[in-house]
Amino acid sequence: MSENKTTETSRKPDNSPARFKVGDRVRVTDLPNMFYSRTQLYARGVTGTIAACTYQDLIPEHEAFNWDGRIEQFYIVRFRQKDLWEEYPYENDTLQTEFPDRWLDPA
Amino acid sequence: MQKAHEHGGGGHDHKAAPTVEEITDFEILEIAVRELAIEHGLFTAEDHRRFTEWAESVGPAAGSRLVAKAWTDPAFKARLLEDGTNACKEVGVDWAEPTGFGTPSDYMNFRVLEDTPTLHHVIVCTLCSCYPRPLLGMSPEWYRSTNYRRRLVRWPREVLAEFGLILPPEVEIRVEDSNQKCRFMVLPARPSGTENWTVEELAAIVTRDCMIGVALPRPGRTADIHPVHKARRPVQSSSQHERAAG
Numbered sequence: 001m002s003e004n005k006t007t008e009t010s011r012k013p014d015n016s017p018a019r020f021k022v023g024d025r026v027r028v029t030d031l032p033n034m035f036y037s038r039t040q041l042y043a044r045g046v047t048g049t050i051a052a053c054t055y056q057d058l059i060p061e062h063e064a065f066n067w068d069g070r071i072e073q074f075y076i077v078r079f080r081q082k083d084l085w086e087e088y089p090y091e092n093d094t095l096q097t098e099f100p101d102r103w104l105d106p107a
Numbered sequence: 108m109q110k111a112h113e114h115g116g117g118g119h120d121h122k123a124a125p126t127v128e129e130i131t132d133f134e135i136l137e138i139a140v141r142e143l144a145i146e147h148g149l150f151t152a153e154d155h156r157r158f159t160e161w162a163e164s165v166g167p168a169a170g171s172r173l174v175a176k177a178w179t180d181p182a183f184k185a186r187l188l189e190d191g192t193n194a195c196k197e198v199g200v201d202w203a204e205p206t207g208f209g210t211p212s213d214y215m216n217f218r219v220l221e222d223t224p225t226l227h228h229v230i231v232c233t234l235c236s237c238y239p240r241p242l243l244g245m246s247p248e249w250y251r252s253t254n255y256r257r258r259l260v261r262w263p264r265e266v267l268a269e270f271g272l273i274l275p276p277e278v279e280i281r282v283e284d285s286n287q288k289c290r291f292m293v294l295p296a297r298p299s300g301t302e303n304w305t306v307e308e309l310a311a312i313v314t315r316d317c318m319i320g321v322a323l324p325r326p327g328r329t330a331d332i333h334p335v336h337k338a339r340r341p342v343q344s345s346s347q348h349e350r351a352a353g
Contacts, residue, residue: 038234038286038287039286040233040234040284040286042260042261052218054216054218054287054288054289055216055288055289057288060287074287074288074289076289078281081263081282084260085261090264090276090280091276092276092277092278092279092280093263093264093279093280093281093282094279094280094281094282095260095281095282095283095284096281096282096283096284097283097284097285097286098284098285098286098287098289099287100287
């Protein structure tokens with residue numbers, strides 16, 4: 001499987017720099033993924049705020065297939081529930097979940 | 108269940124009914140992988156049995172102690188919020204054990220979610236059923252159900268109401284979807300009426316459901332009993348009458 005390389009992956013994992021810090025506004029990208037992803041469909045395209053920087057690791061889409069890849073920063077992103085769901089009736093409610101760096105764009 | 112053979116005339120063969128009528132693909136997969144691993148000498152059946160028994164024996168006591176300690180020791184609480192994984196060692200839980208790199212699907216990135224009077228956390232894993240097992244033991248069945256996992260992110264207040272927890276709209280309900288390697292636990296707000304309690308008394312009211320976020324700790328509540336909604340007009344039939352009377 002390590003023969004399946006795109007231009008983005010490298011044989012030796014190396015840290016790619018963390019692009020975001022706590023408080024930044026970010027939007028979850030809708031990258032194409034085959035078979036497996038841990039980026040929920042309900043979050044794609046939604047804008048939130050970085051709540052925490054957690055750890056650095058391979059993205060799950062690579063790790064699941066035993067591919068080498070970049071080691072990336074992971075973040076917890078906080079969303080307003082009103083931004084995630086149509087007709088969510090409560091103003092104050094939020095939801096947090098975690099994404100690797102490449103799944104986020106600056107908003 | 109096996110029926111006794113009838114001897115003498117007129118008896119026909121009774122085949123034993125299967126104990127399990129259905130088995131899922133994943134149960135078959137687990138058996139196959141386990142048998143292969145044992146054949147290849149990766150571990151013994153005895154190793155597997157011991158590990159299973161240990162994993163199934165871990166309960167939420169360490170989590171309750173962790174919360175009680177945070178309530179009574181502000182310096183510990185600060186350490187806990189700063190580095191949850193390491194702070195667990197102070198209640199006897201090392202997330203690295205027993206492998207040295209953590210247990211499967213538990214990893215080593217533990218974070219505590221601190222409730223306040225205006226912020227209530229509740230935890231789910233929509234993708235599977237990730238849970239802080241080194242601290243709380245095995246997750247309850249309802250936590251793993253698609254029913255809980257699909258609905259909590261979308262209708263948290265309705266789902267919490269089914270657990271008997273209703274919070275005013277001014278309180279922010281924050282759902283934590285643990286979809287990566289972080290594992291979470293709720294640090295509930297300490298309830299009133301517990302002033303001067305000992306750490307043991309406090310730990311006794313911090314039940315598993317309080318640390319998932321579907322219940323609030325309060326004096327006198329030392330067990331997770333979910334409200335039973337009785338039918339207003341239960342079906343009545345003669346056989347049901349007989350069974351109910353038995």
